[in-house]
Amino acid sequence: MKQPSRMPRRAFITSMASSAGVLLAGCSQTDPPTYGHVLRMGDLLTYKAHRLLLPAQSLAREYDYADISSVPAIGTTNPSGHKEHGPVYERLLANRFADWRLPVEGSVARPLAFSLDELKRMPSRTQITRHTCEEGWSAIAQWTGVPLRSVLESAGIRSTARFVQFYAYDGWVDGIDMLDALHPQTILAYGMNGRDLPISHGAPLRARVETQLGYKSTKFLRRIVVTDHFDDHGARGFIQNGWSWYAGI
Amino acid sequence: MASFTALALSGFFILMVHPRLYWGHVGNDLTPALLTLPISNNYRPEELQSRMVFTEVPGAPVTAERNFHIFNQNGWARSLHFLAAWILVGIGAIYVALGVSSGHVKRDLLPSGRELSPRSLLQDLRNHFSPRVGSAGVGPPYGLLQKLAYTSVMFVVLPLMVATGLTMSPAVTAAYPILLDVFGGYQTARTIHFFGFTVLVLFLIVHVAMVIATGFSRQLRAMTWGSEQ
Structure with a gap:
């Protein structure tokens, strides 16, 4: 009987070791940076694999009204105490956000600032979706808001635009790529479970990014900026604090 | 072996952040769990604040604020978990392909x-x-x-x-x-x-x-x- 050969295995091990470097290819300004950090390279691989393999614009599951569940509010539950924006937020809150404006600027043809009423007058979308927190818990809630796409289109997205950055009253800064920004379920929500968005859940307006983990759905929106290049937001951004920027996981 | 250890360890850290397990689509600090594991002090339901009901119907969903600090090392743990998973899936695919063909x-x-x-x-x-x-x-x-x-x-x-x-x-x-x-x-x-x-x-x-x-x-x-x- 012929013995199975052991030699191809040795040749295989040696060749694998020498070709591992090929995987560490460079990246452009339209990719999240890795800073040469191996974990960020893994994050980039996951992001690229999702964008390559998953059909774009698939809708996240929408649930029934009866599925709506209890939901904890975590992170910032009231930005009034924030050193920089807290006093402004408190003033806006006292006036029930009548003076609140959302500037939409950056790589757009016509920079605009929306009032809450203007956003509410635009065609709305209501969706009952699952909030998936990075911590491991989940909750189902009904969200009502205006598709981010409509807001961006009314400001006129430039053809060079690649990312949308969210700035919040609690100092939170984050961004998503244009594919998620134009997703039909990515909305700027002002309503939750048939009521005005509670303060603890991000009043007066929060993002809902249903194809990513909960932390990408920025609460307490203050400003939206469209950019042509990736913005890591420096020391305040996710990446430099050791978190994955892409959280479609 | 290194990938496996990395997956097991980072997985354990991820579980520590929310040490409760559930059945179905939904589960959080305000809903009952199948299992609560004594591996971290992150589940403190009595410390949740400003409980509020969404409707006046009995048994209606509620919300409450969590304003205390929890143990959370998910930043590196989840990224390491996925990196190790990519490597293990790659090696596994090669192993199975070679194993079947040989x-x-x-x-x-x-x-x-x-x-x-x-x-x-x-x-x-x-x-x-x-x-x-x-x-x-x-x-x-x-x-x-x-x-x-x-x-x-x-x-x-x-x-x-x-x-x-x-x-x-x-x-x-x-x-x-x-x-x-x-x-x-x-x-x-x-x-x-x-x-x-x-x-x-x-x-x-x-x-x-x-x-x-x-x-x-x-x-x-x-x-x-x-x-x-």
């Missing part, structure tokens, strides 16, 4: 129908508990229980870990919602993922114990560089 899986790993009789199963089980260890050679032929352990880990538990892992991804389940139906929800997938983790850690402990019992350096050389016989 006939290793069919010849050495899958138990033959004759072997699977209750009598030979019992015999192999009895042999494992006899004091006489060290008789096992290196590499194939494998024992019956050994074959069953290897094949179930390779073709049942590990694929299940990948599938339940993917079911926890909002982007993947948007593209393939069937995953949510197959496992019965995000939280069910998470719970099955935890049970799979338990099985794999037990397998690893037994596997390493058997390798040590039958000659550590001899077995390790045979597994990596190939045996000289």
Whole structure:
């Protein structure tokens, strides 16, 4: 009987070791940076694999009204105490956000600032979706808001635009790529479970990014900026604090 | 082995952040759990503040604020978990492809129908508990229980870990919602993922114990560089 050969295995091990470097290819300004950090390279691989393999614009599951569940509010539950924006937020809150404006600027043809009423007058979308927190818990809630796409289109997205950055009253800064920004379920929500968005859940307006983990759905929106290049937001951004920027996981 | 250890350790850290397991689509600090594990102090329901109901209907969903600090190392833990998963899935795919094409899986790993009789199963089980260890050679032929352990880990538990892992991804389940139906929800997938983790850690402990019992350096050389016989 012929013995199975052991030699191809040795040749295989040696060749694998020498070709591992090929995987560490460079990246452009339209990719999240890795800073040469191996974990960020893994994050980039996951992001690229999702964008390559998953059909774009698939809708996240929408649930029934009866599925709506209890939901904890975590992170910032009231930005009034924030050193920089807290006093402004408190003033806006006292006036029930009548003076609140959302500037939409950056790589757009016509920079605009929306009032809450203007956003509410635009065609709305209501969706009952699952909030998936990075911590491991989940909750189902009904969200009502205006598709981010409509807001961006009314400001006129430039053809060079690649990312949308969210700035919040609690100092939170984050961004998503244009594919998620134009997703039909990515909305700027002002309503939750048939009521005005509670303060603890991000009043007066929060993002809902249903194809990513909960932390990408920025609460307490203050400003939206469209950019042509990736913005890591420096020391305040996710990446430099050791978190994955892409959280479609 | 390094990937496996990285996955197990980072997985444990991730679980510590929310040490409760549920069944279905939903589960959080305001809903009942299937299992609450005493591995961190993150679950403190009595410290949640400003409880508020959404409607006045009895049993209606509520919200409450969590304003205390929790243990959370998910930044590096989840990124490490995925990096190790990519590596392990890559190695696993190569191993299975080589194993099937070389006939290793069919010849050495899958138990033959004759072997699977209750009598030979019992015999192999009895042999494992006899004091006489060290008789096992290196590499194939494998024992019956050994074959069953290897094949179930390779073709049942590990694929299940990948599938339940993917079911926890909002982007993947948007593209393939069937995953949510197959496992019965995000939280069910998470719970099955935890049970799979338990099985794999037990397998690893037994596997390493058997390798040590039958000659550590001899077995390790045979597994990596190939045996000289």
